[in-house]
Amino acid sequence: MSSFAFFVTGTDTEVGKTAVSCALLYKAHQQGLTTAASKPVACGTEMTAEGPRNEDAVALHQQCHPSLTLEEINPVLFDAPTSPHIAAAEAGATLSVERMLPPIREILALRRQFTLVEGAGGWYVPINDHEDLSDVAIALDLPLILVVGIKLGALNHAFLTYEALKRSGLPIAGWVANSVTPPPSEHCLDQYLDILHRRLEAPCLGIVPFMDNPQPEAIAQHLDLTPLLGA
Numbered sequence: 179m180s181s182f183a184f185f186v187t188g189t190d191t192e193v194g195k196t197a198v199s200c201a202l203l204y205k206a207h208q209q210g211l212t213t214a215a216s217k218p219v220a221c222g223t224e225m226t227a228e229g230p231r232n233e234d235a236v237a238l239h240q241q242c243h244p245s246l247t248l249e250e251i252n253p254v255l256f257d258a259p260t261s262p263h264i265a266a267a268e269a270g271a272t273l274s275v276e277r278m279l280p281p282i283r284e285i286l287a288l289r290r291q292f293t294l295v296e297g298a299g300g301w302y303v304p305i306n307d308h309e310d311l312s313d314v315a316i317a318l319d320l321p322l323i324l325v326v327g328i329k330l331g332a333l334n335h336a337f338l339t340y341e342a343l344k345r346s347g348l349p350i351a352g353w354v355a356n357s358v359t360p361p362p363s364e365h366c367l368d369q370y371l372d373i374l375h376r377r378l379e380a381p382c383l384g385i386v387p388f389m390d391n392p393q394p395e396a397i398a399q400h401l402d403l404t405p406l407l408g409a
């Protein structure tokens with residue numbers, strides 16, 4: 179089988195990129211595919227018995243089959259839970275596209291059947307004064323998956339992000355509507371979804387409801403990998 183790889187971006191931070199990525203990887207593995215993930219830069223740590231850990235990296239690590247090391251998945255980790263350009267500066271480091279690419283390319287070179295690269299925050303999050311995470315996606319030349327966090331304000335965020343994604347020239351492989359807050363009313367949710375379907379010219383991979391326990395296996399039930407893997 180061929181190998182498929184995607185860059186996962188979102189309409190904002192905390193919209194469910196990691197939750198949806200883990201669910202897509204879980205579903206791919208359930209379907210018998212080998213999986214890998216890359217979180218090239220993570221900002222924000224919690225101290226554990228094993229040392230400082232980032233929750234995105236740990237969650238993605240659990241969905242890689244065969245297993246990879248945490249360092250392979252997430253080679254750059256900063257303590258500050260903020261924009262990568264700030265977190266790097268606080269740590270006395272400098273990020274650049276050129277330095278971020280080799281570890282991601284090592285993951286891609288494994289040619290696992292299903293690989294996801296997760297950014298941080300939204301499309302134009304800076305990594306330094308003149309480069310953004312979007313530049314990493316463009317350098318990788320990967321098709322994009324857009325996670326739309328459904329909440330009040332999401333439509334504007336979705337359409338702004340969609341315009342920026344199109345401007346990159348990268349194909350948009352699909353989008354996911356993920357309810358990160360309980361929707362104000364079902365009626366309103368339906369209308370939000372209706373205009374997203376009409377304006378986002380890419381396959382919808384799923385509509386994920388707000389869940390009390392948003393674990394990969396639960397979210398996966400609302401996702402369809404078919405548009406990503408072809409017929």
Ligand SMILES: Nc1ncnc2c1ncn2[C@@H]1O[C@H](COP(=O)(O)OP(=O)(O)OP(=O)(O)O)[C@@H](O)[C@H]1O
Nearest residue numbers: 191192193194195196197298299357387388389392
């Ligand atoms: N469908 C959902 N229902 C309820 N909670 C959700 C859902 N999806 C995600 N969440 C929760 O929302 C929070 C943010 O999700 P997540 O960490 O996946 O966001 P993110 O876009 O990856 O953020 P970041 O920019 O920090 O990488 C998490 O606590 C996650 O468990």
Ligand SMILES: C[C@H](N)[C@H](N)CCCCCC(=O)O
Nearest residue numbers: 191221222259260261298299
């Ligand atoms: C720390 C957080 N969870 C993300 N990893 C990084 C979010 C950066 C947001 C930058 C911004 O657009 O203001």
Ligand SMILES: [Mg+2]
Nearest residue numbers: 195196234296
């Ligand atoms: Mg995340």
